[in-house]
Amino acid sequence: MLRSVIAQKTSLRSLATFASPESVLPKKYGGKYTVTLIPGDGIGKEITDSVKTIFENQRVPIEWDVVEVSGLDDHSNGVTAAVDSLKRNKVGLKGIIYTPTGATGKSLNVALRKELDIYASLVLIKNIPGVKSRLSGIDFALVRENTEGEYSGLEHQSYPGVVESLKIMTRFKSERIAKFAFDFALKNNRQVVTAIHKANIMKLGDGLFRQTVKDIAQDYPGIKVNDLIVDNASMQAVAHPEQFDVLVTPNLYGSILSNIGAALIGGPGLVPGANFGREYAVFEPGCRHVGLDIKGQNTANPTAMILSATMMLRHLGLNEEADKISKATYDVIADGSVRTRDIGGSSSTTEFTDAILAKLN
Missing domain, CATH: 3.40.718.10 (Isopropylmalate Dehydrogenase)
Known part of the structure; x- marks a missing residue:
């Protein structure tokens, strides 16, 4: 099942993940990987947009196959479309989908993992320089x-x-x-x-x-x-x-x-995560918070999603791109001049993303 990993004990900038055999990785077309993108509910679109902006700026060879799935409405076909996309692409980046608390509401997050037998969740918990703990x-x-x-x-x-x-x-x-x-x-x-x-x-x-x-x-x-x-x-x-x-x-x-x-x-906005099965891998923030209360306010911390995306890049063998983006993200946090509200600042999601781009460029 395993191909390679990058050791993480010694460095925050090289968060490890598993890489599956070549046979279950997506194929490149025109030099690019096609990856399923499920923005999810709440702050999902804002923090996945942050990833998209950074990837585009760095010319990361990824094309997105965007699938809208929401637990806020009756989108029963959403999971089917997401499953079909992941079966094609093998790899996905995902925001968290809202799960209603009513008696009849089902978790679409759980349904997706069960349908594809994505059985292992990996969450990395580590102090981040610049964040008081x-x-x-x-x-x-x-x-x-x-x-x-x-x-x-x-x-x-x-x-x-x-x-x-x-x-x-x-x-x-x-x-x-x-x-x-x-x-x-x-x-x-x-x-x-x-x-x-x-x-x-x-x-x-x-x-x-x-x-x-x-x-x-x-x-x-x-x-x-x-x-x-x-x-x-x-x-x-x-x-x-x-x-x-x-x-x-x-x-x-x-x-x-x-x-x-x-x-x-320091909070759910800082924790990266991934989910693995024998055939599919889906990367998402490790602490599964939807963030409905701050949706659309441009205040969400995109760090967890960005670091989850760099884990995805390492899974695809794009280690150089992953290292550059994760380093820039940690450098912004360590500098402390641009930080979101959850970690003691007042910067917006967009400003935090722009600060990462400035480090990269």
């Missing part, structure tokens, strides 16, 4: 199973006022997410993989996940394995996050810990 030494990767657990979507009302929700855990999916986590650790000079679970209570489901991770660890003798109960892991993440290296989690626990991790380093 209460704690230092934070540098861990969160590997989250994307397709089962509490997100299996199997629930029903067996009697008025009585709802039964099925949490599905399988050895097959636990094995492949564990292998993904250990492969990531091996390729990126990581030393410890920690399985997050609640096996003290859910002894069968979470017990299966915990034991499967430990079983897979036998194939990676150079990497240590341990485990933590999720509530303790949440406390440890707030108190001593520097102890973590690679965390591997079922679906729901990964969602919780990615939000904790984002808060530790």
Whole structure:
């Protein structure tokens, strides 16, 4: 499944990701890759426009196949169009799609991942120079199973006022997410993989996940394995996050810990992420916030989307372009004169993007 990675432990400017075999990468036409672009809801268009502007300025060899998918309206065909586009292109860049909280509202984000079996979420949590944080030494990767657990979507009302929700855990999916986590650790000079679970209570489901991770660890003798109960892991993440290296989690626990991790380093606008399957890769901010409350205000921080896009470039083998863009982004943040509201500034999304372009040019 893996082709190559770029080590990330030593540098913020070379955030690592997996690269899939050549057979599942998009083909170049006229020297360019065609990549699916799903802006999503909320601030999605604003921060993906930032990426488009930077790529165009730097003549990055990408052509966008734009697909509009929204959870705000009944766009049932949107996911179908997105799936068809990703099947053609193999690689996508995605904003977050709104998920309604009503009884009948379905998550289109989950539907997309399930339809294409994009089973592994990778989120990178690391202190960024220039962004004040209460704690230092934070540098861990969160590997989250994307397709089962509490997100299996199997629930029903067996009697008025009585709802039964099925949490599905399988050895097959636990094995492949564990292998993904250990492969990531091996390729990126990581030393410890920690399985997050609640096996003290859910002894069968979470017990299966915990034991499967430990079983897979036998194939990676150079990497240590341990485990933590999720509530303790949440406390440890707030108190001593520097102890973590690679965390591997079922679906729901990964969602919780990615939000904790984002808060530790400065907010959801700073955390890059990616999702991988055997055939497809979709890159999106690691902390999945829609940002409906600031939509259209030109105040969103595009850093997470820009860094996710540079992860995508490395996945495509465009390392030089990725390094230049990520370096310019970090340099703007470190300088501190142009920064968005979420990290203590007053600059707009457009001004932040322009500052990156100035660094690049």
